[in-house]
Structures are given as structure tokens and as C-alpha cells.
Amino acid sequence: MKITFYGHNTLLIKVNDIHVLIDPFITDNPLSKDKVNINDIKTDYILLTHAHFDHVQDAEAIAKSNGAVIVSNYEIAMHYQNLGIKVHPMNHGGSWDFKFGKVKYVNAIHTSSFADGTYGGQPGGFLIEGEHKTIYIAGDTALTMDMKLIPLTTKLDLAILPIGDNFTMGIDDAIIASDFVECDKVLGVHYDTFGYIEIDQNEAKRKFFEKDKDLMLLEIGDSIEL
Numbered sequence: 760m761k762i763t764f765y766g767h768n769t770l771l772i773k774v775n776d777i778h779v780l781i782d783p784f785i786t787d788n789p790l791s792k793d794k795v796n797i798n799d800i801k802t803d804y805i806l807l808t809h810a811h812f813d814h815v816q817d818a819e820a821i822a823k824s825n826g827a828v829i830v831s832n833y834e835i836a837m838h839y840q841n842l843g844i845k846v847h848p849m850n851h852g853g854s855w856d857f858k859f860g861k862v863k864y865v866n867a868i869h870t871s872s873f874a875d876g877t878y879g880g881q882p883g884g885f886l887i888e889g890e891h892k893t894i895y896i897a898g899d900t901a902l903t904m905d906m907k908l909i910p911l912t913t914k915l916d917l918a919i920l921p922i923g924d925n926f927t928m929g930i931d932d933a934i935i936a937s938d939f940v941e942c943d944k945v946l947g948v949h950y951d952t953f954g955y956i957e958i959d960q961n962e963a964k965r966k967f968f969e970k971d972k973d974l975m976l977l978e979i980g981d982s983i984e985l
């Protein structure tokens with residue numbers, strides 16, 4: 760499984776030779792808009808954690824140019840189906856075996872509305888299992904006891920957690936989240952994009968290191984291989 764970071768919560772995952780894009784937000788992301796061209800992104804699926812602008816901005820354009828399937832909660836899926844896009848609706852606690860692997864939509868504590876204020880269902884995160892690896896994409900969320908449910912059924916190889924604070928967990932709560940999901944290997948996301956979520960990256964890495972955990976922070980365009 761190869762995971763490429765395109766800034767904020769935007770990730771391109773290659774698993775079983777299929778491309779899965781997460782939460783595409785590039786056009787108005789000041790950190791990635793000059794580094795990533797959405798016309799160059801090739802994907803088969805687009806997974807959306809919730810409807811906020813900083814997670815779905817480029818979903819419609821990329822889905823249409825690629826003929827990609829959008830996977831999200833029921834309300835978000837219907838929104839895109841009405842725009843003529845192929846969708847696969849899910850809801851919390853449900854799993855599905857896609858061609859690339861198994862996906863489960865899990866709880867997040869956050870809100871979910873489209874930029875025009877219309878309802879975007881309840882926000883979530885994803886467990887993605889493929890090539891004998893399993894990752895957790897928390898999406899935008901607070902630290903929540905529901906995270907303790909994940910290791911009851913799933914052994915994670917990587918937890919992708921928001922660390923920017925203000926709109927989501929900050930670093931200290933993300934460290935506890937890593938305990939809750941029983942995964943010490945963390946990829947940090949949702950930081951530095953705007954003033955509200957700027958962090959001290961060295962301090963964040965030090966705090967994880969002191970708890971015997973590994974916090975990875977990728978440059979935009981860089982990848983990790985599991």
C-alpha cells in the first residue's frame with residue numbers, strides 16, 4: 760500500500776493497483792495549490808470523510824474527469840449522485856469489499872455540512888484494508904471513546920490522525936487517540952493549512968517520541984509505503 764500526501768487531509772492511496780483518493784482539497788489550499796495539479800490526479804475512487812469544503816472542494820471535478828466512484832455517507836453520496844457521479848453510499852459501522860480492499864465507515868465527532876449549508880450527514884472516518892495492511896483515516900474528529908472499538912476487530916498498521924487543534928484533536932489528544940486505536944505509527948494531517956491550525960512540527964514529533972510513538976509528517980507530494 761502506497762500513501763501520497765497532497766496536503767491537509769488529501770491522500771492518494773495505491774492499493775492492489777487501484778487508486779483511492781481521500782478528501783481532495785487542493786484548489787484553495789495555500790500550501791498545495793502550486794504543487795499539485797488536480798488534472799494530473801488519476802483515481803478510481805474518492806473517499807470523503809465529511810462534507811466540509813476543506814475535504815470535498817475538488818471531489819466533483821476529479822470524479823467527473825476520472826469517472827471515479829465517490830464513497831461516503833448516504834447524504835454525501837446522494838449529493839454527488841444528483842450531480843451525475845457514480846457513488847457508493849455507506850453509513851457508520853458498515854463495511855464493504857471494494858475491488859481494492861475492504862472499507863469500514865467509522866465514527867467521528869465533528870460536524871458535516873456543504874459550503875452552501877446543506878446537510879452533509881454525520882461525519883466519519885475510514886478503515887481501509889488491502890494488501891494485508893490496514894490503515895485508519897480518522898477524518899476531522901475530536902478524541903472519542905469510540906476509537907477504542909477499532910482494535911476490538913482490527914489490527915492497524917498506520918493511524919492517520921488530525922493534529923492541528925482548533926477544528927479537531929490537537930497533538931496531545933492525538934497521542935491518546937493513538938493509544939485508543941492501539942497503533943503507535945501515526946501520520947499527522949490537518950495542520951498548518953490555515954492560521955487556526957498551525958503547529959510546531961518539531962514539538963509535535965518530540966511529544967510522540969517521548970511516548971515511544973512515531974509521528975510522520977510528509978512534505979506535499981511525498982509518499983510512504985506500507
Ligand code: NI
Pocket residue numbers: 809811869870899926
Ligand atoms: Ni471538517
Ligand code: MN
Pocket residue numbers: 811813814899926949
Ligand atoms: Mn477539516
